Amino acid sequence: VNRSQSEEVLQEVFLEIWQSAGRFAPNRGQGRSWVLTIAHRRAVDRVRSSQASADRDVRAGFRDIGVEYDGVAEEVELRFEAERVSRALATLPEPQREALTLAYYGGYSQSEIAALVRAPLGTIKTRMRDGLTRLRGELGVTT
């Protein structure tokens, strides 16, 4: 975790929300979802463009990914929603969960994931699509 980078992104996110609030259409999903979408994109952009990466620093970050999807539920008292999401993720076949996790929490692009797990790009795309569809069903997302 890089605190100063995170703080800068936090500011960017809320500034973008402020600037584009007028274009926010209620039928595009609720405010919280809208905010989190912007937050994720900004965070990923920052990670990809930043040159200040210290290669050792990222090792700690990578461990966090493992912790994340192995489920830290015993250690951390997760909120109800968090637990629901973790459980839904756990029901996914491993390859699908892996693709979603690496993309969303790891900030990897599809081609990076393909190289990482040594699978064809098309396979990763399909896994991501199927994983997300299945997750949507598990979580009962309606719009």
Add this chain to the structure above:
Amino acid sequence: VNEQEFAELAAGFVLDALSPHDAETFLAAREQHPEWEHHVTTDAATAALLAESVAEVEPPAGARASLLAVIAQTPQTPQTPPAPPTAAPELALETAPARRRFGARGWFALAASLALLVGVGWGAVFVSEQLSTPASVVALEQVQAAPDVQSARGTLPDGGLVTAYWSDTVGKTVLVSDGLPKIAGDQSFEMWFVRDGAPISAGTFTAEDGTATTLLAGEVELGDVIALTVEPAGGSPSGEPSSEPIVVIATA
């Protein structure tokens, strides 16, 4: 692009995982086929839920105040018709509506997702670095190959050595550390440019075996001093060093 391909692209899009080329294809198709927009809407709502499983982190104390200061001077993008009646110009200016919309919980969750995403994102770099050369090592090679490469070194209390390499033409500064002290799991090393007596953070790193090659964020300026401190994981919360540097390197 048929609908099935579009649905596949939409999934990658809401996860911010498309290549620039696929993103272009997707956006063009999205414009042409408003009738497929429901794929994007439901996928985006599902992806946003993934943020909920991230642990909360308290945002820094000054975040709200500094954001309000920026907002006060930033115009909003005009609404596009048909304008939603619930557009929120008061989003952050007035406390009450802002609270209703995001609430303290929203703030915490958001700060948390950012902290985690940025933090874990470094992990993204790490794995891709196993496939290629670390950015900092590439930078070191560039700097060392430059005609105007300069270097300076400092000694750590335990005898370890920290060498800074920089080049104005390349515009990068790289720190090569050997024999760094062991630090606790909840600590990081933080690099600083000390310019006119004021420290400017240049990034953080950890080093499991005491060695690290790290690229500093920003360019060195004439007369800068490079310093290394031990800080809470992720860097000093105050933005200023919270302890005495373990090594100081003068670049002049």
